[in-house]
Amino acid sequence: MEKICGAVRLSPESSTTARLLLPLTRNLSRQHGVVSFNRLVGVRLPHRHLTSLTSLTTHCSPSPSPPVSASVATETSAKVIDGKAIAKQIRDEITEEVSKMKNAIGVTPGLAVILVGDRKDSATYVRNKKKACESVGINSFEVRLPEDCTEQEVLKFISDFNDDPSVHGILVQLPLPSHMNEQNILNAVSIEKDVDGFHPLNIGRLAMRGREPLFVPCTPKGCIELLHRYGINIKGKKAVVIGRSNIVGMPAALLLQREDATISIVHSRTKNPEEFIREADIIISAVGQPNMVRGNWIKPGAVIIDVGINPVEDTKSPRGYRLVGDVCYEEACKVASAITPVPGGVGPMTIAMLLSNTLISAKRIHNFQ
Numbered sequence: 347m348e349k350i351c352g353a354v355r356l357s358p359e360s361s362t363t364a365r366l367l368l369p370l371t372r373n374l375s376r377q378h379g380v381v382s383f384n385r386l387v388g389v390r391l392p393h394r395h396l397t398s399l400t401s402l403t404t405h406c407s408p409s410p411s412p413p414v415s416a417s418v419a420t421e422t423s424a425k426v427i428d429g430k431a432i433a434k435q436i437r438d439e440i441t442e443e444v445s446k447m448k449n450a451i452g453v454t455p456g457l458a459v460i461l462v463g464d465r466k467d468s469a470t471y472v473r474n475k476k477k478a479c480e481s482v483g484i485n486s487f488e489v490r491l492p493e494d495c496t497e498q499e500v501l502k503f504i505s506d507f508n509d510d511p512s513v514h515g516i517l518v519q520l521p522l523p524s525h526m527n528e529q530n531i532l533n534a535v536s537i538e539k540d541v542d543g544f545h546p547l548n549i550g551r552l553a554m555r556g557r558e559p560l561f562v563p564c565t566p567k568g569c570i571e572l573l574h575r576y577g578i579n580i581k582g583k584k585a586v587v588i589g590r591s592n593i594v595g596m597p598a599a600l601l602l603q604r605e606d607a608t609i610s611i612v613h614s615r616t617k618n619p620e621e622f623i624r625e626a627d628i629i630i631s632a633v634g635q636p637n638m639v640r641g642n643w644i645k646p647g648a649v650i651i652d653v654g655i656n657p658v659e660d661t662k663s664p665r666g667y668r669l670v671g672d673v674c675y676e677e678a679c680k681v682a683s684a685i686t687p688v689p690g691g692v693g694p695m696t697i698a699m700l701l702s703n704t705l706i707s708a709k710r711i712h713n714f715q
């Protein structure tokens with residue numbers, strides 16, 4: 347299967363139907379990586395979200411500056427990095443391994459999700475995690491608590507799951523009600539079951555040479571997996587990560603560094619970000635700004651992993667909006683050598699990585715190779 351930006355070339359077995367991602371404005375749903383990938387579900391965008399959509403038409407707006415001569419290639423067609431197809435491949439591999447484990451030692455990996463309150467979007471995320479688990483044979487356990495429950499009640503469930511040998515991964519669905527201390531609750535999850543990979547010990551180990559985290563955060567892990575599976579060499583390359591959030595940008599930069607790339611991190615205070623971005627052989631963008639990275643910011647032949655999921659107004663769409671990445675796709679695919687689409691790029695990988703982390707956890711706990 348090979349997809350080329352602009353003209354799409356597909357083998358018959360390729361799946362090209364882009365599933366509509368659940369578009370969340372970042373302010374409304376500050377989620378951890380595992381939660382973010384649950385943006386993978388097709389639901390109607392609630393009206394309150396529509397009010398904060400960035401007003402854009404279906405195309406990138408005109409470039410504010412003239413294109414640099416290096417990036418005016420007009421006929422180049424980047425290879426499309428098909429996250430949906432790779433995620434399916436990974437889920438198939440997980441299904442096989444889960445079955446092997448069950449047959450060999452009678453253990454089925456289990457993921458527990460705690461949902462507090464009655465937010466519809468959170469409920470949808472949890473339902474989709476459950477479905478994803480079922481699809482690969484992983485057991486899922488769900489606890490739903492009312493909005494007005496106490497922090498102690500949540501902590502009690504976490505403690506029970508920490509002690510439960512049939513649970514190998516624990517997720518607390520965010521956001522939590524405002525009367526709860528998120529840090530207290532997340533810190534209560536055993537590091538051995540922290541399949542989100544956000545525990546400070548996991549992040550600390552990720553940052554240190556010679557140390558291994560027990561889990562790598564799902565979205566950045568999915569970005570690197572895409573590079574690996576497309577045979578893109580990282581070692582010795584110049585990479586730029588746009589965004590430095592705890593859940594995506596920062597761990598993505600740490601991962602690239604572990605792969606021997608030389609990293610620049612661009613953030614909201616970076617002056618002239620395009621100057622850094624133009625230097626990069628590999629770009630990972632996790633900003634949340636629709637179409638921010640223009641074609642003329644990109645070095646010809648660069649590889650682009652676009653994590654951003656941004657709903658923008660689209661009057662031509664039956665839903666009145668569509669999703670775009672941080673990178674202006676139609677410009678970038680004329681300059682880059684490979685690029686992830688939005689949707690259908692990084693998004694599907696995040697949930698596949700959650701399943702992968704749960705399997706890894708079960709294997710480690712039961713010493714199953």
Ligand code: NAP
Nearest residue numbers: 382383589590591594613614632633634653654655693696
């Ligand atoms: P976040 O916590 O809001 O972080 C955004 C980062 O971008 C911050 O580090 C911020 O810099 C930086 N930034 C903001 N505006 C910028 C600008 N104009 N120029 C340069 N840097 C800028 O967001 P996040 O949770 O990392 O998510 C980022 C995007 O990825 C969102 O669109 C989100 O929906 C998407 N996402 C997708 C998945 C997936 O599965 N595909 C998973 C998670 C997130 P400062 O640090 O200086 O504020």
